[in-house]
Amino acid sequence: MNTDTIISMCRESFSAYDELWLVSARRDHCDNLIDLGIVCEDDFTVVHTHNDLGRKFKNSKILTPPKISSKSFDGIFSVVDDRIFDEVDRVIRDDLRVAILASSPNKPLSDYIKKRSAWEKFTITSPVDDFDKYIDLENKTLLEDILSGIESKLGYRILAESKNMSLDKNYHYIQKLFNAEAGESFFVQEAVSAAGGGTYKISNQSDFNRVQKILPKGMRVKVSTEIANAYSANGSLCIVPRGAECMVFVDPLSHKVLDTDCRSNGTYCSVGNDWGINWPKAVNSLYMEIAKSIGEILYKKYGYSGIVGVDFLVKREKMNTGCMLRK
Template identity: 45%
Template sequence: MNDNITKSIILCKRLFLLFDEIWFIGPRSDHCDTIIDLSIIKEQDIKVTHIHNQIGRFFTNSHTYYPRKNSSNSFRGIFEEINPSIYHEIDRVIVSDKRVVLIMPSPNKALYDMIRGRNAESKFVVTAPVANPKKYLFFEDKSRLCEIAPEDCLIRSINTRVNANVGDIKRILNLKDSDKLILQQCISAGGSGTFKIGDQQNFNQVLKAIDASEKTVVKVSEEIKDAYPANGSICIVPIDKSHCDVYVDPLSHKVVDTNINSERQYSSLGNDWGVKWSGDVNHEYIRIAKAVGKNLYKKWGCTGIIGLDFLVKNYNNNYHKTCLYLTEINPRWQGTTPYQTYNALLSGRIPLEIAHYIIKLSDNDRDLATLRSILGSPGVYNLNSTNRSGIAYIKLYAPGVTKTIKNNISGCWSVCGGTLRKVKEASLIDAIMDNNVEGKYFIKAPSRGTVVDKEFAAICYIYGVGYNIFNRYRPEVTEFYNLIMGDVEHKLYR
């Protein structure tokens, strides 16, 4: 670990120590794994937790709350619902005159309203990239993308209501009758809400599947053939009221599959940074990312981490002649966020996750100046970021029917003959520090006895260095992906 990474950890740790309590409010308990593993905070320091899914992290010293079970089945449920008992925790903070840092991957409307209703905003500092729920939904809304991003990186599209005619849409977009369209729910997450449609019947089936009302607006775009998704992220670091620096994490190869049981819905299966993109792709990615970041800061004052999703056009397997299209902005922690921290540590960069917390917790220009100094030039940082390969991770979703987890499989595993064997290693960060990461995969999963069925978010993550899960030249998952997924499912449920 180099001096600048060490300095960033010390600064971040000092800022957390300024608060009387730390709370964690989020869909999954592993969202604060990296700052715990880096000793920025201690697990036992977290006083209150509110989670939907407990993946490999147990807050034994915390008051832990869960929302209604069904609220975990949708984006709206995670965004809008909270256990009412949190209200009493807020009252306790007010009475005892404490200051609390809320570690939150994204805002929660119910919690936001609770705090405002008690006039307690000064007692809580929220680390979510965008803390205001109304503002958050504006950026999350795919129909507003044209107001934020450069026009030359956007796919031809229209925003339409559910009574639209597919033939008319194709004519407006100057497409042939045989061309396919991509329909997106304006607000969705977790790899859901995107569908391929060919005709009016497909269109109507999808609208029924997403339970659209007469007032529902959807985004419909031309299909970019021979293209596949890629995930990136930026960190907006303020300089003054009108200027900022924009730093980027590397662009991934995003692994997707089509679930035929969901009206041709695309689902995210994971991300792979093991194969580097060409210089042309990275150059275009940095250009778009900087433009989006500077616009978000100048117009709306956004700071910290923001996720960016792209499509990369493939010309006969020639990735040196490439078009990059921005498809959505995620003003929240993405599934990739903690894994980008591992990528940064592997390449000797200050993780943007640490920079994000410093930005959100700092209340003076001195700390931000220190952060900019140790991050260094955005140009140098961004080239280093995009020129290095990294880890890969796989998502495993809930089975859709009620099942009970039969085994505790969280931990470190080696790959031997296409199967996983348990080995002793505390965390991927420990392995990185020991320079001993090759061939090791780490699993985060629910504990034995946990009942799973229709959770919205993934319930298990498998991640590590040394094996690719994505073959970009087809593109499809690799044989390694299929072997590991089968083995993990077997270990979880049998």
């Protein structure tokens, strides 16, 4: 099947709906579909985004959530402009069918559609349409549980050593908990976070105190040991349903390019990918095995289909991984 045929099939699928909505973090999250000619900017009836970066959508009804929603990654999932509920009511009243273009489900919107018993009128493109299942995949403190089955299948550990806790003690307590040497560094991640936000490096008591002041009192976070002198890498896979089973297609492993100033403010941010230098065969082979296993468990356990991004740290041809949803 060639590219033109796939694009034509996608265009036909979207044209079957009466309306197309964009409900996402940013307005540019529909760029790929527009650039490929699958949909047009004028096709969007409702645009509900937390950030206006991207297209203007002059002929669409623009809904904007309260600005506070953009202050945290969690706000993307938990805050809406209440006027979107009126749009749901309109769809029900006029007996329409709507495709919602979204990289992730929004809880208030999903709950309202469920409350109105109207899911037969809406189709969401999110890889997982059930909010409670989706948010589990975004929760860093649940990563160990999600991937534990993969480690037992592969027969070796792929996750960095980590523990879930609240920062209510001190740096020396964390050292003792991990049986670490003096001066060893740790990373703290908020449960629901992404793109470097909500990630902090702790190397001493002063760092601990700073991060403790930032986090809400009692918040449980994921604390991981630092994997020093390792290379950052990105992988991606596409999960295609085949009944009770699935097919998993894997992209080549790339080098993850980090912001050169990422250490100055205590956060870490990716700025792109580089496929120019091939990884050693042993690393690529291990990556393929891990990626396919992740795809299979996400589909069978969570019903996840579509694209998944997987982050790795590679050290001396050994790999440690974290899983995130690629927008």
